[in-house]
Amino acid sequence: MVTDGPEHTERPAALAFSTENCQVAAAMRVLGERGTIVVLREVFNGVRRFDDIQQHSGLARQVLSDRLARLVEHAILRRVPYRPEGGGRARLEYRLTAKGLELYPVLAAVADWGARHYASPDGPPVELAHRGCGAPVHAALVCEAGHAVEDPREVAPRPGPGARRRAS
Amino acid sequence: MVTDGPEHTERPAALAFSTENCQVAAAMRVLGERGTIVVLREVFNGVRRFDDIQQHSGLARQVLSDRLARLVEHAILRRVPYRPEGGGRARLEYRLTAKGLELYPVLAAVADWGARHYASPDGPPVELAHRGCGAPVHAALVCEAGHAVEDPREVAPRPGPGARRRAS
DNA sequence: CACCCTGGGTCTGATTGACAGACCCAGTAG
DNA sequence: CTACTGGGTCTGTCAATCAGACCCAGGGTG
Numbered sequence: 001m002v003t004d005g006p007e008h009t010e011r012p013a014a015l016a017f018s019t020e021n022c023q024v025a026a027a028m029r030v031l032g033e034r035g036t037i038v039v040l041r042e043v044f045n046g047v048r049r050f051d052d053i054q055q056h057s058g059l060a061r062q063v064l065s066d067r068l069a070r071l072v073e074h075a076i077l078r079r080v081p082y083r084p085e086g087g088g089r090a091r092l093e094y095r096l097t098a099k100g101l102e103l104y105p106v107l108a109a110v111a112d113w114g115a116r117h118y119a120s121p122d123g124p125p126v127e128l129a130h131r132g133c134g135a136p137v138h139a140a141l142v143c144e145a146g147h148a149v150e151d152p153r154e155v156a157p158r159p160g161p162g163a164r165r166r167a168s
Numbered sequence: 169m170v171t172d173g174p175e176h177t178e179r180p181a182a183l184a185f186s187t188e189n190c191q192v193a194a195a196m197r198v199l200g201e202r203g204t205i206v207v208l209r210e211v212f213n214g215v216r217r218f219d220d221i222q223q224h225s226g227l228a229r230q231v232l233s234d235r236l237a238r239l240v241e242h243a244i245l246r247r248v249p250y251r252p253e254g255g256g257r258a259r260l261e262y263r264l265t266a267k268g269l270e271l272y273p274v275l276a277a278v279a280d281w282g283a284r285h286y287a288s289p290d291g292p293p294v295e296l297a298h299r300g301c302g303a304p305v306h307a308a309l310v311c312e313a314g315h316a317v318e319d320p321r322e323v324a325p326r327p328g329p330g331a332r333r334r335a336s
Numbered sequence: 337c338a339c340c341c342t343g344g345g346t347c348t349g350a351t352t353g354a355c356a357g358a359c360c361c362a363g364t365a366g
Numbered sequence: 367c368t369a370c371t372g373g374g375t376c377t378g379t380c381a382a383t384c385a386g387a388c389c390c391a392g393g394g395t396g
Binding site: 012013014015017018019021022023024025026027028030031032033034037038041042044045046047048052056057058099101102103104105106107108109110111112113114115116117118119120121122123124125126127128129130131132133135136137138139140141142143144145147148149152153154155156157158159160161162163164 | 181182183186187189191192193194196198199201202205209212213214215220224225226267269270271272273274277279280281283284285286287289290291292293296297298299300301303305306307308309310312313315317321322323324328329331332
Binding site for chain 3: 367368369370371372373374375376377378379380381382383384385386387388389390391392393394395396
């Protein structure tokens, strides 16, 4: 289906299928509001308290409040109360759930693409490292037969198990 | 840095660094507006004409117009005029550039996460296949030493070459 | 030639989302 | 008791998105 070839004379196959249950659309309903990915970047980088996230990300306070609430509601983040060791009142931090940690490939892929195309001359300010060996970590495409898919042109979308014909 | 461990008593290291040149933020300035990823989904799936994209995605026409213009401006998509074979007026389609194709890991990662957490009982309506062998393709984390990183907890963010101290 | 149709937009008033700044309340410490 | 701080919430203003209508250019047809 997706090639960059001369297919403009045929109706694309994808048009015949419904997008109602599309996994990309469903994910973007959760992740796609302004600032959500940036909030996740902060938490993945260890910045977990409301005010720290707000100042480091530059997001407006009630946008941040809304985004955090939604991420908690979707079980991507959880609120963890704690007491600072030097004493003082109970505070709150936001931590990733297992579901939230599964967003690491999304964040890594966005970071890789951003670094490749928009990095400053010095390179990106953050890189991901493999704890085992210290080598940098990247997002990649791999197939279930174990092949590394280096060229995006080797990927073809096709109808999946939940594909439904559009009523038209 | 990012563990889910008991680090809440220390200031997170990431706070000391500026986010001004962050690759995630830079990418999200391009990709993060409402509907952009969904537009890219359409084009990756072979839906390339304005009206087809509009109807299939459900986006409002001037939001779509704006998003397409921005994607063209950022050299992610290009406009290609063509003539239908049965005759008729010149038409336009939107095609991915090489830079645009490099977003496949982003789209795949989003799709994987969406399918895992929000798929309908039948499963996702679209899957990606490896042209060489036909096996399904996924986004994965790999390190530069060649290891597959299966557990997100094995990933640690660290300051990269472009890391800059915050003035505070 | 005139007329019609279609494709890729653009426009408009109404609704919703984001902003800066101010404010609030609860939990501590002194 | 007062003061301070942390995690929010509120308010008026501005920006983004919506549905529906409209526009214009490039064709084909009679």
